[in-house]
Amino acid sequence: MGIKSVGITVTEHLLRQQRETPRATGAFTMLFNELVVAAKLIHRELNKAGLNDIYGFTGETNVYGEKVQKLDDYAHRTLIRRLTQAGQLCAIASEEDADVIEIPAEVPRGPYILLMDPLDGSSNIDVNVSVGTIFSIYRRKKETGPVTLDEVLQKGSQQVAAGYFIYGSSTMLVYSTGQGVHGFTLHPAIGEFFLSHENITMPARGRIFSVNEGNYCYWDEGVRRYVDHLKSPEVHRGGPYTARYIGSLVSDFHRNLLKGGIFMYPADRKDPKKPHGKLRLLFEAAPMAFVAEQAGGAATDGSRRILDLEPETLHDRVPLFVGSREDVEEARRFVSGQEPASEDQEG
Ligand SMILES: O=P(O)(O)OC[C@H]1O[C@](O)(COP(=O)(O)O)[C@@H](O)[C@@H]1O
Ligand SMILES: [Mg+2]
Ligand SMILES: [Mg+2]
Numbered sequence: 444m445g446i447k448s449v450g451i452t453v454t455e456h457l458l459r460q461q462r463e464t465p466r467a468t469g470a471f472t473m474l475f476n477e478l479v480v481a482a483k484l485i486h487r488e489l490n491k492a493g494l495n496d497i498y499g500f501t502g503e504t505n506v507y508g509e510k511v512q513k514l515d516d517y518a519h520r521t522l523i524r525r526l527t528q529a530g531q532l533c534a535i536a537s538e539e540d541a542d543v544i545e546i547p548a549e550v551p552r553g554p555y556i557l558l559m560d561p562l563d564g565s566s567n568i569d570v571n572v573s574v575g576t577i578f579s580i581y582r583r584k585k586e587t588g589p590v591t592l593d594e595v596l597q598k599g600s601q602q603v604a605a606g607y608f609i610y611g612s613s614t615m616l617v618y619s620t621g622q623g624v625h626g627f628t629l630h631p632a633i634g635e636f637f638l639s640h641e642n643i644t645m646p647a648r649g650r651i652f653s654v655n656e657g658n659y660c661y662w663d664e665g666v667r668r669y670v671d672h673l674k675s676p677e678v679h680r681g682g683p684y685t686a687r688y689i690g691s692l693v694s695d696f697h698r699n700l701l702k703g704g705i706f707m708y709p710a711d712r713k714d715p716k717k718p719h720g721k722l723r724l725l726f727e728a729a730p731m732a733f734v735a736e737q738a739g740g741a742a743t744d745g746s747r748r749i750l751d752l753e754p755e756t757l758h759d760r761v762p763l764f765v766g767s768r769e770d771v772e773e774a775r776r777f778v779s780g781q782e783p784a785s786e787d788q789e790g
Contacts, residue, residue: 450638453479453616453627460620470553471604471620474531474580478557479636481525482576482608482616485518485562486629489574489610498569506541506758508716514568515539518561518576531555533583534590536757538726543595543757555603556581556595560726563607564691573611575693579730580604595757599729599750606734607693617643617697619737624700640701645740648769649703652684653695661711665745669777670707692722696731696765700738705766705774709745717760719744724752724759731765741771745778 451459457475461467488497492514503511519539526532527546531553535544538560546552557580564574580603584594606618614629616636626640652673659667673684687704689695695706710720722728732742732749742749742765752761764774776782 450627450641453636453638456625456627456638460622463622470531470555471580474526474529474553474555474557475604477525477529478522478578479616481522482614483629483634484521484525485514485576485608486610486614488514488517489568492568492571505539507538509565511539512562512565512568514574515562515565522559522561522576526557529553532557534595535559536595536725537561538723541758543590543592554582556583556590556597558595558725558730560723563693563727564689567689567691572689572691573609573694574691575610575697576608577693577727577730578604578606579725579733592757596725596754598753599724599732602729602733602750605730607697607730609693609697611694611697615639615697617700617734619734621737624734624738643700643738645700645735645738646703646767647739648679649699649705649767650681650684651687651699651702651704652707652770653686653688653699653704654707654709655688655690656686658709658711658713661713662709663778665778665780665782666707666709668782669774672777672782692727692731696735699766700734700740703767703770705764705770707765707774708763709778710762719760720762722760722763724749724754724761725757728761728763728765731763735765739768740766741768742766743771743775745775 457472461472497514499513501511501513501516505511519537527550530551532546532555533552534556536558560577563577567574581597581601582603604620609615616627624643626643627636628639629636699706708720708722728749735742744762764771
């Protein structure tokens with residue numbers, strides 16, 4: 444059996460899309476190439492984590508009151524440094540920064556706004572479990588002048604591209620520019636991302652659910668009933684769903700993207716300061732919702748489509764139910780109380 448020839452590189456893939464996009468200037472391709480370089484630098488640091496002084500905390504806390512890990516900070520600074528150099532951005536916003544990050548005056552600006560979760564799955568960094576980087580790209584609304592907050596606070600449906608890097612057994616890039624979802628794998632020896640998963644489509648229904656059940660006692664009735672339903676002996680002509688929870692959104696999402704299933708981070712009453720759950724609308728929920736929908740899946744906050752949500756602040760949190768279309772629709776019915784109680788739930 445011949446050796447599988449490597450696919451096309453991510454740059455070739457971008458250039459193909461650029462040729463098919465009228466009025467494309469190459470600005471997006473240049474920006475994206477810098478994103479890829481930054482991810483390779485993060486991959487390199489992660490791969491030798493434990494041998495380099497990258498474990499542990501910086502001593503800082505971020506706008507969410509979370510202790511910042513050294514790798515959160517390294518990823519944040521590396522992405523900003525590389526991306527601002529691309530000369531295609533007019534603003535950046537990061538999960539690790541309270542405010543919109545200005546592009547240095549000496550750097551040319553461009554039409555794009557990039558939002559990012561530099562390192563997703565921070566609680567898994569120092570235990571060698573896969574983590575990721577999430578990105579979301581918008582076009583600014585105005586042609587010129589200083590960028591205003593409303594240009595950054597756009598609905599997820601306005602994204603021109605979104606995706607993530609996953610640093611796992613292999614390092615992958617999964618992205619969409621609205622023309623399907625494509626996966627690339629980093630060839631460690633060649634140092635290039637090659638197309639390995641073209642036109643990924645998510646199964647309409649899965650048999651996997653991913654949620655931190657440790658929060659069960661804090662959930663609303665509808666969420667509890669939905670998860671009980673997935674664990675009941677008879678679910679959709681098959682036994683109970685399989686539980687899988689890595690604790691890194693990128694990794695849990697990626698598995699369900701390929702195998703089908705649903706990831707949930709519901710709202711809970713654990714922390715009155717976080718009535719809308721833990722995950723961030725702009726840095727986590729909206730980009731994952733964009734990829735999910737492009738792959739035939741769906742994403743909701745329990746009643747509304749994530750991509751229709753109007754952000755009020757840079758750091759809005761939102762309940763997230765994302766994955767296979769039929770599973771997300773069923774979750775929405777339970778969570779919004781439209782699913783009648785079955786015999787065994789009537790107790
Ligand atoms: O530990 P919990 O409460 O289950 O939360 C896990 C979730 O929190 C996150 O780690 C939050 O993301 P960050 O690591 O970027 O802060 C998600 O990746 C993950 O899905
Ligand atoms: Mg995150
Ligand atoms: Mg993070």
